[in-house]
Amino acid sequence: MERVRLADGLVYGGDYNPEQWPRETWDEDVRLMREAGVNLVTLGVFAWGTVELADGERDWSWLDEAVLLLYENGIGVDLATPTAAPPQWLLTAHPDIAPVLADGYREPAGGRNAWCPASEVYRRYALRHVAALAERYGAHPAVRLWHVGNELGGGNARCHCDRSAADFRTWLQKQRGSLEAVNAAWGTAQWGHRYGSWDEIMPPRGRHGAPNPGLHLDFERYSSDALLAHYLAEKEVLERHSAAPVTTNMMVGAGAQVVDYASWAPHTAIAANDHYTGVNDPLREQDLAFAADRMRGMSPDRRPWLLMESSTGGPSWQRRNRAKDPGEIVRHSLGHVARGSDGAMFFQWRASTSGAEQFHSAMLPHSGTRSRVWKEVVELGRHLAKLAEVRGTAVEGAKAAIVVDDAAGWALQHGLKPHRGLSYGREPRTWHRALWRRQVLCDVVPPGSDFDAYDLVIVPTLLVVGEADAERLRAVPERGGTLLVTYLSGVCDADNQVLTGGFPGAFREVLGAWSDEFYPLQEGERVALDDGSVVEDWTERVHLDGAEAVCGYAASSLAGGPAVTRRVIGDGAAWYVSAALPPEAVDRLADRLAAEAGLPRAVEAEPGLEAVRRVGDDHSYLFLLNHTDTDQNVTAAGRDLLTGEDAGPALTVPAGGVRVIRESVNR
Numbered sequence: 249m250e251r252v253r254l255a256d257g258l259v260y261g262g263d264y265n266p267e268q269w270p271r272e273t274w275d276e277d278v279r280l281m282r283e284a285g286v287n288l289v290t291l292g293v294f295a296w297g298t299v300e301l302a303d304g305e306r307d308w309s310w311l312d313e314a315v316l317l318l319y320e321n322g323i324g325v326d327l328a329t330p331t332a333a334p335p336q337w338l339l340t341a342h343p344d345i346a347p348v349l350a351d352g353y354r355e356p357a358g359g360r361n362a363w364c365p366a367s368e369v370y371r372r373y374a375l376r377h378v379a380a381l382a383e384r385y386g387a388h389p390a391v392r393l394w395h396v397g398n399e400l401g402g403g404n405a406r407c408h409c410d411r412s413a414a415d416f417r418t419w420l421q422k423q424r425g426s427l428e429a430v431n432a433a434w435g436t437a438q439w440g441h442r443y444g445s446w447d448e449i450m451p452p453r454g455r456h457g458a459p460n461p462g463l464h465l466d467f468e469r470y471s472s473d474a475l476l477a478h479y480l481a482e483k484e485v486l487e488r489h490s491a492a493p494v495t496t497n498m499m500v501g502a503g504a505q506v507v508d509y510a511s512w513a514p515h516t517a518i519a520a521n522d523h524y525t526g527v528n529d530p531l532r533e534q535d536l537a538f539a540a541d542r543m544r545g546m547s548p549d550r551r552p553w554l555l556m557e558s559s560t561g562g563p564s565w566q567r568r569n570r571a572k573d574p575g576e577i578v579r580h581s582l583g584h585v586a587r588g589s590d591g592a593m594f595f596q597w598r599a600s601t602s603g604a605e606q607f608h609s610a611m612l613p614h615s616g617t618r619s620r621v622w623k624e625v626v627e628l629g630r631h632l633a634k635l636a637e638v639r640g641t642a643v644e645g646a647k648a649a650i651v652v653d654d655a656a657g658w659a660l661q662h663g664l665k666p667h668r669g670l671s672y673g674r675e676p677r678t679w680h681r682a683l684w685r686r687q688v689l690c691d692v693v694p695p696g697s698d699f700d701a702y703d704l705v706i707v708p709t710l711l712v713v714g715e716a717d718a719e720r721l722r723a724v725p726e727r728g729g730t731l732l733v734t735y736l737s738g739v740c741d742a743d744n745q746v747l748t749g750g751f752p753g754a755f756r757e758v759l760g761a762w763s764d765e766f767y768p769l770q771e772g773e774r775v776a777l778d779d780g781s782v783v784e785d786w787t788e789r790v791h792l793d794g795a796e797a798v799c800g801y802a803a804s805s806l807a808g809g810p811a812v813t814r815r816v817i818g819d820g821a822a823w824y825v826s827a828a829l830p831p832e833a834v835d836r837l838a839d840r841l842a843a844e845a846g847l848p849r850a851v852e853a854e855p856g857l858e859a860v861r862r863v864g865d866d867h868s869y870l871f872l873l874n875h876t877d878t879d880q881n882v883t884a885a886g887r888d889l890l891t892g893e894d895a896g897p898a899l900t901v902p903a904g905g906v907r908v909i910r911e912s913v914n915r
Contacts, residue, residue, distance in 0.1 A: 252493045252518040254392045255287045255324060257636025259554060259591025260629055262611050264289035266314045267298045268600055274314065277598060278321040280612060285629025286323060289597060290556070291315070292381075293328040293398050294360075297335030300377055308384060319390035326556075327391050327492075329381060329482050331374040332361050332398035338373055345370040347407035350453050354409075361403035365474040366415035371481065378485045386490030395556075396482045396496040399522060400475045401506035406467070408451045412474070417446045419470045433743040434462030461663050461744040465712065468658040472507040480515060493517030497556040500546075501539050503673030504657020510694035513546040522557035522595070523584070527570045531681065533875045536580055537858065538680045540587035542652060542692035544643055550691070552590040552640060555581070560594055560621050561609030569607070575904040577624040578631060579873050582906050585635065586860040586871035588643045592632065634889050635908060641864035646689040647847050648704040651721070652676050653695050659712045659744050660736065667768040667786060675708035675734050678831060682838035685855035688847050699724055703845040707733045707755070714742035718754040725758060725820030730845045732823040733759060735786050751788070752824075759824040760794030760815035767806060777811050778802040781833040787811070788826040795824065812837070851882045857901060870909040874901040886911040 261281070266274050281289070292299075292311060300306045318325055334345065339357040345367040346355045355362055363370040385391050424430045427443055436442045441460065443449055451467050452459035483494045495516040498509045501523065513519045523539045525532035543553045560577050562569030572580070581592035599610035611625045657672035676692070683690045691702070695717035699705050705724045710733075713721075718738060724731040738754030740746055747753025750762035767787040769775060774782050779799040789806055795815035801807050813824045821844065829837070841847075850859035856876035862869045869889070874880050885896030886909040901907050 252393075253640070254326075254518075254554075255591070255639075257287075258585065258632045258639050259288045259593060260284075260632045261286040261288040261323070261597070262290065262594035263293055263557070263596035264291055264318075265294070265596060265598075265600070266291075267295055267310060268603075269598065273598075274317060277612075278317055278323065280617070281323055281597070282321060284611065284626050285633050286597075288324040288326055288392060288591070288593070289318065290326040290328055290395055290593065291318070292330050293395070294330055294333040295328075296330035296333055296377060297337075299330070300335060302337055303341070306380065315385065315388060315390050319388070324392040325388075325390045326393040326395050327381070327385055328395040329374075329378045329397060329486070331363075331378065331396075331482065332400075334363055334370065334373070342369050344409075347404045348409035348412075350406070350408050350451075351455055352408075352453070355403075359403050360398070361400070363404060364407040364409055364412060365404065365471070365478050366407065366409070366412045371478065374478075375481060375485055378482050379489070382486050382489035386486070386492070391490065391492050393518075394486045394490065394492055394494040395520075396479050396486070396494060399497055399499050400479060401472075402499060405475070405506035406451075406471050408453050413450050415474060416451055416467060416470050417449050419473065420449065420466065421446065423466070433745075434460050434466075435745060436460065458664050459662070461659065461740075464662055465655060465659050465744045469508070469655065472511070472654075475507055476512055476515070479512070483515070495520045495554075497522050498543075500542050501673070502535060502677045503671060504661060505654050508654045510546045510654070510696075514548050518551075518590075519543055519547045519553040520556040521553065523555065524557075524559055524563050525580070527562075527566045527568055533580065533583060533858065533873075534681050534684050535677070536583050537587060537684050538677055538692060540584050540589065541680070541690055544588040545649070545691040545693035545697070547588070550588070550642060550645075552588050552642070555584040555589040555592050557593060557595040558584070559609050560611055560625060561613070562607075564605050564608040571609070574620065574624070577621070578628050579875065579904065579906055581628055582631065582871060582908070583858065583873055585632075585638065586643075586858070586862065586873065588862075590639050592628065631890055631906075634892075635869075637864070637867075637889075637910075638862055638869050638908075641862040641869065644689065644861045644863045644868070645701060646691040647702060647845070648683055648688060648690040648706070649697070649699065649702040650676055650680055650690055650692050650706045650708065651695050651697075651710055652692050652708075653710060653712070656710045656712045659740065660709060666766045670709070670736075670785065672709060675828075678829075678834055679706045679708055679734075679838070681831065682834045683842070683847075684858070685835075686838065686842060687849040687851055687853055687857070687859040688842055689850065689860060695721070699729070700727070702729060704730045704732070704841055704847060707731070707737050709734055710737040712740045712742060712744055713738050713754050715754075722755065722758040725815075725817040725822045728819035730821045730823070730841060731758070732825065732841065734825045735788060735827065750791075755822075755824075756793075758815075758817070759813065759822045761790055761792055761810065761813040761824045763788035763790045763826055765789045767804070775804045775806070775827075776802045777827070777833070779833065779836075781830055783811075783827040783829060783833075786828040790824070790826045795822070798823075801827075851884060853880055853882050856880070857882065868911045870911055872899075872901045872907045872909070874903060874905050877903050879903055884909050884911070
C-alpha cells in the first residue's frame, strides 16, 4: 500500500481551536506556529455547533478564514469531522441519541461522544454535516488529511439502550446464525437462561456484576463493530468528495482498549494514536514504547503511523496531573518517532482559558512564550525538521513479538474470575519491559498475525483464543522458534468457554505441562520460588507431561511443584510460566530467552538507554534516548542528524538526551 505523505518531512503540530479565540489572536497563532516549525494542525474537532448554529443553518465564514490563513502560512490541515460533539440544538431536539449506561442512566448533554452508535437519528444528522463539510473543503489544497470524529468510544464505548439492544440482536443473527448457536456458544443452560426468541436477548444490564461470559464478550465485540460501522459511514462520505486520506485517532495503550483497534487499523490510510502517560507510572517512557510498538504491530505491513495527540505537560483528567520534567517533551516525542510514527502532534496548540479542559497542557501554555514548555516546543520543531529524511522509513524488523488482544482483555477483566483484581496490561508490559531495557525490539501484535518472522513469541494472559490463532502460535516452536505462555492464557475458546482437560487448554500439549487447579494468592500473601523469587497474586499446581521444570515452588501447598517449565521441540522450545513473576525474575528469564533465541540488540548499553533503528533505502537511523540521569556510552558511528556532526564509534548520549545517528551503511 502506498504510504501517506502529509508533509515534506515529519509532521509537527497539534489540535487548533481558533473558534475559542478572538480573530486578532489567530495572526499571533500562525506566526508562532511558523516559529515552532508547525506544519500540520488538526482543525474543527469540536466545531459542529459553531458552524451549524441551528438545524440546517450553517455559517462557514470563520472556518473558511481559518483554513485560508493556515494555508497561506504554509500550514497543512488535518480537517476533522466534528461529530464527537453533537450540537446542543440536536441534543435538545433528540435527547434519546445520548448513550445509556448498564444501570439505565442516560448520559446528559455536555460530555464528549454523547451519542449512541445505533442511533439512526444521530447517524443521519452526522452524515449530513460530514457531506456538507466534505463538499466545501474536499478539494481545498490545505486539507492534507481527514480526521473522523475524535477518540471514537471515548464516552460512548458501550450503549445499553433499547435501540442498541435491537442492533445487537441483528449483529448476533449475522455472527451466530441461529438461536441454537447463541445458546450453545453462551452455555445458557448454566443458570437456565436459555433464549427461545431473539427478542429475549438484551445487552448486559444492571449492577449484579456477573453477566454471562459469552454474552458479555459478544456485546463487547458488537460495540466495537458498531463504532467501526459509524467510522466507515463517515469515511465513505468523505471519500465521495475528496481524495485526501482518511483516519481517526485511536487510544492505544497497554491494557484492553475501548474498541478492537487491530480490526480498525486496516480501514485507516495511516493509523493514528493518542497517547498520554500515567502520572503514577514509574516507567512512563516504557509505557510509551509499548503503545508505539503496538501501533506498529497493528499497522498493515508495519508501515509508519502517526502520533496524533500527546501532551507537553499535565493532562486534565487524572487525579493529580503532573508536569513533564525538562527534556521529556523532546525525548517522549522522538521515542514515538523512533518506533514508527512519522511525526509528533499534541493536544492542543494554545491552552484554553475556559471549558472542561482549561488546565490541559498545550504547545503554547498559559504562561506564553517565556515558558520552559514553549522553549522545548521550539526545540522539538527544530529537531523534527532535521530528521525530515526519516519520514516514510520503516522500523527494522523485530525478532520478538508479544501477543495482545482486546477481546482477551475484555474477558479477563469482567465477570466472575478466579482473581478479579488482575489488570490485563500487567503481564504484557512486564515482559515488554524486560526486552525494552535490553534494547531488544519487540512488536506487539494481535493473535491473528503471521508469526513466521519471529524467533521469540510471548503470550501473556491471553485468556480467550480461537483455534486458528492457537494453531499459529503452537507452530512457533515446531518450526524452531521459542514460545512462552503465561498463566491465564488459552484457558477459554473464542466463545469464552473454558477448554477442559487441564489448563492452559489451548496450549497444554505443545507446552508439555498443565495445571489442574488455580491458586490465586490473597492480598498480602506471597509464595517463594526455589530460584529466590517471591511471587504475588497468582500461582498454580502444575504437572509435567514432557517438559522439564526450570524453577519450582518452594513454599505453600505447591512446594516441590513446577512454577516455570520448558519443553524442547526439535530446535524450538515451549515455556510455561504459571506464576505472576516479579520483574527481577522476568529479567533473568528474558536474559536466557534472548540468548537462546539469538535476539539482536540495537546497541549494547545499560538499562534506561533506549535504542531503536529505522531503515530506509539508503541509510539506517539509530535513535538513542537516554532516560537516565547519567551519561551513557555506546558504540555507534555515523552522522548525528541533530548536531550535524560526525559521531562515533565511541559515542556518549548525555543524561536525559537524545541522539539520532544516520549510519553510513544501510542495514
